[in-house]
Amino acid sequence: MKLYQFDPAPASRRVDIFLKEADVSIATEQLNVRDGDQFKEPFNSLNPFHCVPFLELSDGTVISETLAICRYLEESNQGKINLFGSTPKDRASIEMWNRRLEIDGYIPLMAGIRNKFERFDGKVLAGTRNDLKRSDIIVKRGEDSARILFERLDKYLDKYLFVAGKEFSVADITLFSTLELANNIGLNLDEYVNILDLKTRLSERDAFKK
Numbered sequence: 001m002k003l004y005q006f007d008p009a010p011a012s013r014r015v016d017i018f019l020k021e022a023d024v025s026i027a028t029e030q031l032n033v034r035d036g037d038q039f040k041e042p043f044n045s046l047n048p049f050h051c052v053p054f055l056e057l058s059d060g061t062v063i064s065e066t067l068a069i070c071r072y073l074e075e076s077n078q079g080k081i082n083l084f085g086s087t088p089k090d091r092a093s094i095e096m097w098n099r100r101l102e103i104d105g106y107i108p109l110m111a112g113i114r115n116k117f118e119r120f121d122g123k124v125l126a127g128t129r130n131d132l133k134r135s136d137i138i139v140k141r142g143e144d145s146a147r148i149l150f151e152r153l154d155k156y157l158d159k160y161l162f163v164a165g166k167e168f169s170v171a172d173i174t175l176f177s178t179l180e181l182a183n184n185i186g187l188n189l190d191e192y193v194n195i196l197d198l199k200t201r202l203s204e205r206d207a208f209k210k
């Protein structure tokens with residue numbers, strides 16, 4: 001089994017934090033996606049989405065998508081990792097928050113970043129190289145969507161220690177990466193005191209330290 005990563009990439013960082021929290025290490029190869037390694041063979045044929053991270057299993061199966069990779073690692077290390085929850089209620093709650101954090105925060109903010117900065121000219125959509133143009137509307141929509149999410153989450157965190165309740169979970173890693181994207185796009189998060197408090201507590205965990 002081998003994990004393909006590019007350490008500076010936000011999605012790779014999520015898997016890296018997950019592995020550190022789980023205290024699991026696997027063989028890893030760095031692909032420099034800024035230089036286009038993902039479009040060179042054999043990687044181009046291995047992963048149709050041309051993004052990192054992706055995991056190649058010993059039978060040749062390729063799994064991409066951060067959360068799919070993390071879930072596979074948890075389920076194939078039965079009992080050793082428990083970041084997706086252990087009861088039906090916890091699993092549903094973690095899934096709910098992971099989805100809302102990605103749909104309303106991580107994905108629109110990532111799209112916003114790729115549409116805001118000139119360095120993404122010609123690669124506005126991850127894993128593509130084409131002439132799609134950057135758009136300010138997508139930047140603004142990403143920021144608006146994230147703000148609505150953060151307002152909701154901040155109120156909810158009045159009562160809860162972590163994103164999905166009392167225990168740390170993979171949803172906290174999703175939140176942390178979403179907040180890093182918010183920072184990269186230039187959103188001011190000062191009004192979200194509960195979120196910032198959780199961010200501080202997360203950044204003090206060993207797995208989150210760079």
Ligand SMILES: N[C@@H](CCC(=O)N[C@@H](CS)C(=O)NCC(=O)O)C(=O)O
Nearest residue numbers: 009010011033051052065066126127
């Ligand atoms: N939805 C994917 C996103 C993966 C993704 O966007 N990866 C970026 C790095 S953060 C990438 O590989 N980009 C390659 C490119 O820009 O061509 C996931 O969560 O794993």
